[in-house]
Amino acid sequence: MSVFTGWRAALRIARRDAMRAKGRSALVVAMIAVPVLGVTALDVTFRSVTPSVAETLTSKIGSADALFSDEAMGPIEQLPDGAVSNVYMGVDDAPPVKDGGAVDVRATFPEGSRAITMQSVPANVTTRYGVTDTEIVEIRTSDEMVRGKIDLVRGAYPHGKGEMAATEPFLKATGLHVGSTTTVRNSGRTYTVTGVVELPSELKAKVLYADPGAVIAPWQAKADHDKKVLPPNAGSTDWLVKGPAGVGVTWPTVVEANKSGVLVTSRQVVNDPPPDSEVPLMARNPGISDNEPHVLSTALITVIAMAVLEIVLLAGPAFAVGARRSRRQLGLLSTCGGDRRHIRAVVLGGGLVLGGTGAVAGVVAGLGLTTALQPMIENWAGKRFGSLTTPPLELLLIAAIGLVTGLLAAIAPAIVASRQSVLESLTGRRGVRRSSRVLPVLGACVMAFGAAIALYGGISGNSALVAGGSIVAELGLLACIPVIVGFLGRLGRMLPLSPRVALRDAARNRGRTAPAVAAVMAAVAGSVAIATYMASQSAENEYNYVPLLTKGTVVLSSTDEKAAERLPLVRKAVERSLAVTSGHADFRRVWAGSDCNTYEENHCGSLELVKPTGKAHSCPLTGKGAQKLAARLSADEHKKLMRSPACLVDLTASGAFSTDESDIVVADAALLDTYVKLDDPAAARALAAGTPVLLNPVYAKNGEVTVKAVHQYSEKDKENGKLHPGKARTTVDKLKVYVAPAKYAATPGIRMILPAKTAERLGLHTRATGSAYAVVHTPTDAEYQRVSGAIEQAGGGFWVQSESGPGRRDDTGLLILTLFAGTVTLGAAAITTGLAKADAEADLNTLSAVGAPPGVRRKLSGFQCLVVALTGVVLGTLAGLVPAVALRLIDLQEALKTMRLEPTHSAYTPIVLPWETIGLLVVCIPLLAGVLAAAFTRSRLTSARRPG
Template identity: 70%
Template sequence: MSVFTGWRAALRIARRDAMRAKGRSALVVAMIALPVLGVTAADIAYRSVDSTEAEKLTARMGSADALFSDPGLGPLQQMPDGNMYDAAGKEAPDGEAPPVDMSTAFPEGARAISILSVPASVTTAYGLTDADITEVRTSDRMARGKIDLVEGAFPHGTDEMAATEPFLKSSGLHIGSRTTVNGAGRTYTITGVVEEPDDLKAKQLYADPGAVIAPWQAAADRDRKVLPPNTGSTEWLVEGSGTAGIGWGDVLAANKAGALVVSRQVVLDPPPDSEIPMARTITDYTPREPVEVSTAAVTVVAMTVLEIVLLAGPAFAVGARRSRRQLGLVGTCGGDRRHIRAVVLSGGLVLGGIGAVTGVAAGLLLTVAFRPLIEDWAGQRFGSLLLKPTELLVIAVLGLVTGLLAALAPAIVAARQSVLESLTGRRGVRRSSRVLPAIGSGALALGVAVAAYGGTTGNSTLVSGGSVVAELGLLACIPVIVGLLGRLGRRLPLSPRMALRDAARNRGRTAPAVAAVMAAVAGSVAIATYMSSSLAESDHDYTPMLSKGTMVLSAVDTEAAERLPLARAAVERNIAVTGGHADFSRLWAGSDCSVYYEDESRCGSLELVKPTGKGHTCPLNTKGAKELAARLSAEEHRAMMRSPACMDEYLSSGSFSSETNNIVVGDAALLHTYAKLDDPAAAAALKAGTPVLLNRAYAKNGEVTLKAVHTYNAKDTRNRKLHPGPARKTTDRLKVYVADAEYAATPGIRMIMPQRTAERLGLHTARSGTVYAVPGPPTDAGTQSVSAAIEQAGGGIWLQTENGPGDREDVILLILTLFAGVVTLGAAAITTGLAKADAEADLTTLSAVGAPPRVRRSLSGFQCVVVALTGVLLGTAAGLVPAVALRLVDQRKALQAMRIEPMESAFTPIVLPWATIGLLAVAVPLLAGVLAAVFTRSRLTLARRAG
């Protein structure tokens, strides 16, 4: 019999066996197809979101042939893609060149439409909000692909607008609603919903050219107001005459006229360097290097394959045992061990092929079905559903090979059995290998050491390699660990004792399932730990504008401050404020520089002088800072950065004063509401006229030095009358109440001064705003209502909130937890099902000797718990190895950056995701046990035991 004939027979036997055991076959197909499905969907989604150059051009310029703009340089030269450009002369012109007459820059016979954006305030269903309004003829065919209609109709005429969906959601408006542009005095009807395919989260309004800016300019000229500057220079979408498009010659001609051009034809088919003038003058231009496959990606793929093998392997092993009589008959008919191996491997080939094809097809269908959700999550539309046949074929082959690998170990075991054992059903007794655990222990220690060394030396490749070796070593130790479980049940009740002993006795079935859970949990814990640590680092590095849990109303000038009572009433009516409020005043010497900015040399100044010496001067901002940083550890550097002397170097000046001294006038309410300083002694000091210093680095012997220059602008007639004569300088030493070091981190305030102390020093004050304590950031509806009330009262007041360091990535952590939980439940369920099928005779015996019916349920539940809990605990330990090592890599890089720039933060914490670990270690095993107990039948129909 030839090799081909033998394999053909083996494939036929495997196909029939798969059809006969449909449940087990479906289980194996699902185990192989699910990861293939995920990889296929991820590949198609990634390729579709990662737009081609042509799709990027369409998103930027729609269906036009080119995008023209005026960078204000006069005649210029550029690279073909328009990303690099410069003035054509040897030196750039002084100041901005006069605007380009685009009629001279456009090719002859070309057609163009303009795009111009302006910032504005518009009315909403709740009040008033800021938005960018773009004037462009959205109905023109050249705008297709850049601005697409989703619902309704494009605007036509001077009284219509279109809006994006994010703007409508935040404003409470809809198609048919009317909105008024503040300042222009004109109301517009929203006629349609549009979107920018490359930015689905944009909050924009669109109108035809001349619909907004012209009446706005007319109203500004009538009221003698100055319009806000444009958000960007005007651009033009240009369509060439005929079908020729805009060529390189047209681009060079436009450059001479002063226009920058991004041409579709030129970008997709660039001219040779010899025809590009700028290419002869630049020396630092380097093309982008191709992206290489990262070590992390290879590691993920390898661990995914390993996980499938571990999950599907036990199913093949049980299948081989259930078919051992059939395999014995193959031996009696003249087949040798290689034929038996071929039969079992053919099962892997058949089921692997079905799983691979099913996974690729399902991945494609699911990507198509969930395309809108993927696009919303990515924030952009697919240019097209891009399929790479080669990549999909590789994914399918990977699934096929995975099926073969999963059947490899069971094939070897089945081939080693004698014909007599196969025909009689006896398994024989084999000792566990002592070599494999020894090798595994060595590999585990070696992998941890290599990963740790890679982390301390900053080598991420060593980290990845060491982590994989450590996990493989732990996998090799799992049979021994499972064997030890049997000894833990000596004093336990019947069901948990049987579950532990069954797991220990059938290590070939239990160990792969535990290993599969461990692999899934290890990856999830590693990523979750790294993300949690990175979030803690970003929280530390974040510079807040306001104190946490506060909101500030601030007036731009004295006239606007008179409207603060109306603004406060609007805030208290529309926004939840929980901890009261506190008024504050700004403080200055001489003329108010924030008002009389035309002649800054005639403005006064006020300075809080910082003493020199230890405890006052930041060592990281001195001459020997680099040498000092080279000697500091990350924790020492962090402690120094958070000291009062250094804290002031990077904290924001806040929203309390236009002065850089960060001194405000307030009372005890400001201490409680904003600084969160609940100290009766500090409140008493303010009441007695003693300033409270929040940053103790400015105090020496309980006193601060305040320098003031009383210089008055000619326009400041009020203060000049109060302080006639020449400019004068004063230096005052004030006794202060020094707060604890932690309050130096209060954003925007160094010192709070009582009103009467400011008056005694001859300083000027003016009510500037109000601080509120709030439970969280206000809603869009609340802020828009307050903005409308402020504008109606006369404007000039700003509402500012502290939103924190940005959106948290809790969604990703949740997805990782769910993924690991699903794999854990699946592996535990597979093992429990295989255990039931494998131990049917033992369960029959239990029923025969009078065991209660609930024993079957409780036994299944505890079998699930054993597999899930063991795998989760081992996976958590394995996942911490790469996470900690990668954080050590980050710490090394941060230390290197710190030694170059000593004020750079080197804080790289390692934070465990306790919520994720708790869910995996407690909730998931309990859920697995409960589900297994619920779905297991209590009673068993007795049958005569075979053998």
């Protein structure tokens, strides 16, 4: 019999055995197919989301041949892709650099071209709730040259001077819809929304589109009438150009346009670039090209390696169980003349059959899943697929990996099956095997060694050592899993029947339990590591964030003195529109008007808090010796010093209440309660008595503070000198103050609250500026639009500020990792439970025979699933902390280096556990696995025939 004949028979036997044991075969196919499905979906999604050169061009220039842009900086040179441009710097035969002025961009177009303009301007428009700021683009969206750059979703393109199109995010944020009207408040013109458009490369953009001349021209006319100017970026114009038929826009045309200062992105040039010798910029700078060689993503390699590991870990026990279930058949094969080689071929044939089936099913399911989830993926990525890219070679490679891995998973069971004696195979005896005592000890040593390497890599700043040490530590922990599972079996002595049997079954059959626990551990470890790192970085960002206002407050401020006269009316509008929880706390701006002559203006003089000299009043992180001090400080010591009142002087944000750096405001006790959150009757009595309240004690000396009045302009400033003739005088006053506790030094925007009668006594000028409110929550977009609209109805001239915090991080990636880990946990636990059920059928029959009720089967399956899931998740959580801690140590070393160079830079690098993610993985996922396993297990026993 030839080799091929033997393998053909082995494959036939394996196929028939797989068809006879459909349940077990389905489990193996599913375990191979699921990782293949994930890698396929990841690969297709990555290729589809990553735009090609042609798709990038389309998103930029639509279906036009080129985009012409005036760089407004004289003659330039560019690369063929239009991404890099340089101003002429002493180039021979270069045209002279212009002193400014408009460039006739049309003159640079090739003869016979057709072009349309594209201009954008920031504007203030009305919404369903009020008013909001947005961007308006003037471009003829109905033109064919725009296709691919801007596409119509529903409705109609705008035509004429009174119509606009909007993106879906803009309509959702503003509460408008097709058919609604909106008014551009800058010009007073009203427009009808006729359609919804989208930017395929930027789905989250909030933009309005109008025909050329519909918005900017009437705005300009109104601005000319009111003697105002448009925003600085409202005048630039880009051109989409369609070149002569069959010619397009060539490289010589691009070079000629560069001489006029016009940057050109040409489809023909990008797709067929000229040789480097014809590109002046590259001829003089050969290394300037930004084209980088393609490098396979490390993340993609990691994902594929993880998928292979999971297949081997989970499919291997499945093949081992299959081999045990077929041991009588394999024994008969031996009695008929088959040797060990033939038995191995049969088991390996099962790996090929089931591996091939799982690989093909995984690739097909991955393509189907990506197609079904394409809209959701596009919304998450914020861009459309150019096309559903299905690279055949990569998909074939993924399928081959699944096939080969299925074969690898069957190698160990094949060797074990071939070594069994014929007597054991025919009688069904398994024999007795003792667990290795060397492997757990070796695993513990390897785990400790790997953790030490990872931590050393973190301290030394070597990320390669961190990655290598983490992998080694995880492999060492993997070797300890059989002992851990065996120890769990001893914990079941005092438990009820079902959990006791589940723990003992897991301990007795470590060959299928340990790999499943390892697979769960591998998936959970990566998720916990990334989640811990992200949570730690988030805590670091929150610590370093300098708030603009006190949390839970909003501040209403006026733009000028004339607007301040409408403060009572505007205040009512704010109180109607926002969820305020208290009355208003008014504040007034104060300035040193007494130092100017009778021709003074509001911004004539300013106040300055003079900080006393001495070590106690200076921040040691600034000035002489700061770097040496920073080199001796630990991160915690530096953190404490950074939060001291002396160092907070330069860290607290200013400008919310005053226009100078003094952060002095005129107010009463209401501001203490509403904004400062200083609940001290003594402070309120001090203000009522005319004594200022100082929030940062570093400015106080012997209970007094020094206030200096100075001019805001230099005596050499001729323009201001004409407005304020006369000699600039300064005054210095010492005031007795109430000094607040040191923690109030971090109050954003305020250093001292000055009573109105004290300001009047000092000869200072004040005017009503705004009000502060305590609110239930940070205002939403709709509330902001509503209050902005109410303010405009009241005459405008005010703006509302609130403290929104450092901003929430995007948890989408973390959510995907958690879902991935949860899916692997559920899958591994379910497959192990199925294998346990198939492998322990005799034990279940025995339980039934001795009087166990039918529900025991359900409880037993549930607890078997719970044991695998919970053990794997707990070990994975512990394993994931090693790389997370090591990576944060790298961040700490980098922060300490920066701190020593810049002493005011924070070196605070915390390690924060993501308790929500850990709780979801440790508690919710195992419980869900156990409940699902119990729910899908039949409680009734089927009649069993006695073997033989």
